[in-house]
Amino acid sequence: MTDIATPTVLLNWPVAKANIDRMVDKARRHGLRLRPHLKTAQCLEIARYFESKGVGQFTCSSFSMARYFAEGGIKDITVAFPVNLREAEAINSLASQISLNVLVVNAESLAWLKKDLRHPLGVFVKIDVGTHRTGLLPEDEIGIEACLREMESHDLLTFKGFLAHAGHSYAARSSEEILKVHRESTAILRMLKSKYLSRFPSLEVSTGDTPTCSVADEGWEGIDEIRPGNFVFYDLMQVAIGSCRMENVAVALACPVVALHPDRHEAIVYGGGIHLSKDRMQWQGTEIFGLPVELSDSGWNLPEPGNYVRSLSQEHGVLHCTPAFFEKLKIGGLVGILPVHSCMMVDIAGHYLLTTGEQWGKL
The missing domain is CATH 3.20.20.10 (Alanine racemase)
Incomplete structure (x- = not known):
């Protein structure tokens, strides 16, 4: 992650792969054909993993998306x-x-x-x-x-x-x-x-x-x-309604920290509405645009209570932090943000950076 200079979608592939495996297994147990929607992942590598699990039929949300996957062999x-x-x-x-x-x-x-x-x-x-x-x-x-x-x-x-x-x-x-x-x-x-x-x-x-x-x-x-489709990555909305656990969320946005305001325990990150979308939700009684997380060598830690993305403008994200979390942030450092809606965040991105350091292209 040392080369990250702009907002970048991080993919924890082991978590996403486990999400896929569970859904493939559920479909088989119930005698269902799984035709996963690719509008969330938009990635040939992920489609090929589905194929390796015996899934050969897919869903897209547009003909341009279908063309991308058809040219990739679907x-x-x-x-x-x-x-x-x-x-x-x-x-x-x-x-x-x-x-x-x-x-x-x-x-x-x-x-x-x-x-x-x-x-x-x-x-x-x-x-x-x-x-x-x-x-x-x-x-x-x-x-x-x-x-x-x-x-x-x-x-x-x-x-x-x-x-x-x-x-x-x-x-x-x-x-x-x-x-x-x-x-x-x-x-x-x-x-x-x-x-x-x-x-x-x-x-x-x-x-x-x-x-x-x-x-x-x-x-x-x-x-x-x-x-x-969303199950490949999940997001905070899915956690809130009971579709998954926080540990199942497989994507986060890595954002450079550009300013710190100790007087109000708020951080400004390079990562705004054009990177996360402006989807919002209620989280434990507070309106949020995402949850900040500490990045780690294997991905990111679980969110700590009391921290949230308070507002977004085009390029800016404003993080409300507890004193303990605020102390971990450094100007020029990185912080992760778990999205309210992963489909919209991923759609905007140009590629995935896997937590292993590998980069995958997407539509």
């Missing part, structure tokens, strides 16, 4: 974002090279796909199981039927099944609340599968969010596929 990708009518060429190009699945939330998108499609394409119909971001409501029989009719008469379109993201699990504040979301969302998918399976015998149902996939160890009957 051959089966679901882009879990509603079809964008302006990306016809990207869809056709990818579909000519890999097994590609897309997501639709209305029949209009399918009517457009039918006009321009030149290569086989799998299609999932997105169902809103309670997040209320997008997707067809499970009781919207007219909307679902309109989508199915558009696909039944086309040689290149294959209806793969129903897909959901129980993103409202992130609003949970306990494992019990997460399990409630799991029970309700999977029940909806089982109902739809039962309703349409005789008409579409190969129909599958796919769900995915890190909280339910991490916490639920039962109630997976009838579900074919899970697509969690």
Whole structure:
């Protein structure tokens, strides 16, 4: 870490690898296909580790991300974002090279796909199981039927099944609340599968969010596929809602200390909103933007109570410190920050610095 000059994402690979191994094992125990979402990791080395564990099908959040992984040798990708009518060429190009699945939330998108499609394409119909971001409501029989009719008469379109993201699990504040979301969302998918399976015998149902996939160890009957992504790294939000323990957080932002203010026990670091994002959360009654940690040869120590990132501007981070933690900080030294939301922090970064000193590229 002696060469770090600017905010740098540190990856504790042994911790991330253990997170992956647990999810792979859970999927196998429950007879689920694990199609991990790569929007968090965005890294070929991590995708290849999944492959070494027998995982060969992946999820991406955009066609540019899918292109990156396809060029790296990944051959089966679901882009879990509603079809964008302006990306016809990207869809056709990818579909000519890999097994590609897309997501639709209305029949209009399918009517457009039918006009321009030149290569086989799998299609999932997105169902809103309670997040209320997008997707067809499970009781919207007219909307679902309109989508199915558009696909039944086309040689290149294959209806793969129903897909959901129980993103409202992130609003949970306990494992019990997460399990409630799991029970309700999977029940909806089982109902739809039962309703349409005789008409579409190969129909599958796919769900995915890190909280339910991490916490639920039962109630997976009838579900074919899970697509969690954040679990590779986890973050403070996942710790707070009960998805993981602090020891499971596998990334931190290494930030140079640029100023110390003893009168208020605050430190200024080079690491602001453009590095951490401005996601915030309540932590033990205080609004925080992250938790500072002492860096070590093997990664970082667990957070000490009373220390937190108080505010962020573009480049600045303001750390509120206890007197004992403040004494450990030196101008020109480094301090780690555990993120509220690892996906956003990692997306901004250009590469990973492993705690072993190795550097991995990313999208």
